Amino acid sequence: MQAYLVGGAVRDELLGLEVKDRDWVVVGATPKEMLANGFKQVGADFPVFLHPRTREEYALARTERKQGRGYHGFTVYSAPDVTLEQDLRRRDLTINAIAKTEDGDLVDPFHGRDDIKARKLRHVSEAFSEDPLRILRTARFAARFRPQGFTVSEQTMALMQDMVDTGEVDHLVPERVWQEFQRALHEKAPEAFFDVLRDCGALSVLVPEITPSAVFPLAMKALHCVDKQTNATTEERLAALLSPLDESLALERAKALKAPNDCQNLARLVTAFTPQIRSIDPQQPDAETLLDLLDQADLWRRPERFLQLLSVLECALSDESQTINLLRTASNVATGVDPKALLAKGFKGKELGSAIRTERLKRICDAVAPTNH
Template sequence: MKIYLVGGAIRDKLLKINVKDKDWVVVGSDIQSMLKLGFKLVGKDFPVFLHPTTYEEYALARTEYKNGHGYKGFKYYSTPFISLKEDLFRRDLTINAIAQDNLGNFYDPYNGLKDIKKRILRHVSSSFKDDPLRVLRVARFAAKLKYLNFKIHDSTLELMKIMSNSGELLYLKPERIWKETYLALKSNHPHIFFQILKKCNALSIIFPEINQLYGIPAPVKWHPEIDTGIHTMLTLKIISQLTKNVSTRFAALCHDLGKGLTPKKLWPRHPGHGIAGIPLIKKLCKKLKIPNNYKILSLLAAKIHDIIHDIYNQKPIDILNIYNIIDAWRKPERVEQIALISEADARGRLTLESLEYKQGKYFINMYKYISTLDIKNIINNFNLKGININKKIQKERIKLIKYFLKLKN
């Protein structure tokens, strides 16, 4: 029996990325032998074990073949006679198909070390196309490793197009799509993920709501880039520079979905696009089983992001209404989230990326000022009950907003 470290741990170590998880492959063993050594069997579809002390994953060397649709349409074959080379052959990218023994020696039959050096994302073999999830995985790796100048090899991108056009992506489970999307949104360049999906014809299948935005014009006065799809990617790029919070990034991605429903006769204007986007956001979140807090923030951002642009001209009652709508008093973090999304929207335009967005800070500082109101004092010192308490609080908040506006004018 021989044990090798494989996959992402080797890749990340070579790229000087913090290694979080280690995966191991076991050659020359079987299930019974592993159990006798104290390993715990956890794999449902193929033999994967947890180490008795480190709890790291150890998988028996295996081969696989396509036997149906989607990423689950596989049959796995594992015996003590399967070689390390055969096991690595089934992996997605050459940079993930490197093994290392306990002496530190690399086993690299598919030139992954060379591709790491050249910063290339390249498929190991034509069997890559058997697993449709790999289209999303490669797009996600492209986003994750963009800062290291990794690029997808032309042959791999061509294979991804073939996979997208085959109909196989339709069989992907929502949970798997969201997992890859979530990991992409966590990266430094999540817009690359969606751009790659667009490039290989997968965006129209996985995210038709976003794909629909491409080719839809916006007024050149406000949007030098003109195309709403391009604007959406620029917005995602900016928001990712402003915050690492994934729910905020996702909400920024969805902020203009309503423009995909604007009748052509109204182009390039998009009146009411924020409200129009609400059903699309709900549908997308339901389809991919996206967490509820992501959905709520996205709905709020769609409704409000344009209003923040015009915050200086809003009436005190309307400003208070914004804070009430986002439930800022119980969810204060939403104030900054909405401000950042509006900033990303304003700066996510060609030639305007360095724009100083004062409205966001204004919106945040006004909230901080209003939050100085002593609610307990109102409850304890005024003889009020029920709804009258809330009316008094709202009245006092209006006074503070008016005073804040005087101080700033």
């Protein structure tokens, strides 16, 4: 029974990056032997165990065989006769198929170190084509490692294009697609994820609305801009990606991706606001229009989401900064209206609501008057 450090831990160490998770593969052991050594089994689909002290994951060496289409069509074989090389062969990319012995020696049967030096993302074997999720994983690694100069190898790109052509991507379940999208949106260069998907043809299957040449650069520009902001959320990132679309298309795609409701709602707001922002003359702003926009955004109950909205609009509509600043000014003064003060003056019921709106409108009007901006 031998244990080897594998995958991302070995790769990141070779790249000089911080190692966050350490995963191990065990060759020559049975589940019974692992349990006898104090490991706790946690894997349902295949034998994975937690180390009794470190709590790091130890998986028994295994092979996988394609039985159907899509991500779930696999049978797993795990037994003491599965070799380390057989286990590494089933992995996606050569840079993820390097193992390290407990003594520190590297086992690299698929030349992952050469590809690290060449900055190439290359598939380990033709078995790559059996799992369409690997297209998304490869694109995500491109997004993570673009700052280090990594690109997808020509052979791997050609293989991914063939997978798209044969319809493998059509069989991906939306929940798994969203998991990869969400992670990719937070990688070092998220736009690289979509560049790779577009180059291999998968984007036209997964998010066809942003694929056209008139739309794609706008989506990438907005996403890149939001990505540069501090602590940009998933909601802001997805809304930026879908910002060039019409409201109905953006909401439909966010739903199809199984994005959470908060993501769907911000994408809807950004795309609904876009034509309205463009219709405002910043030299002659109408206070009523600005207040209507604040109402649409539900600023009064969702101030945090309103700030997200402004953040994305600033990136998606960089040529409308004057109008967006007016909207920000309007929100600042309108939220200063204190309903309790008006209540103390005797307003109540519908009269209170009317008085609050009148006061908000007056403050906005004063703040955005041409002499003040």
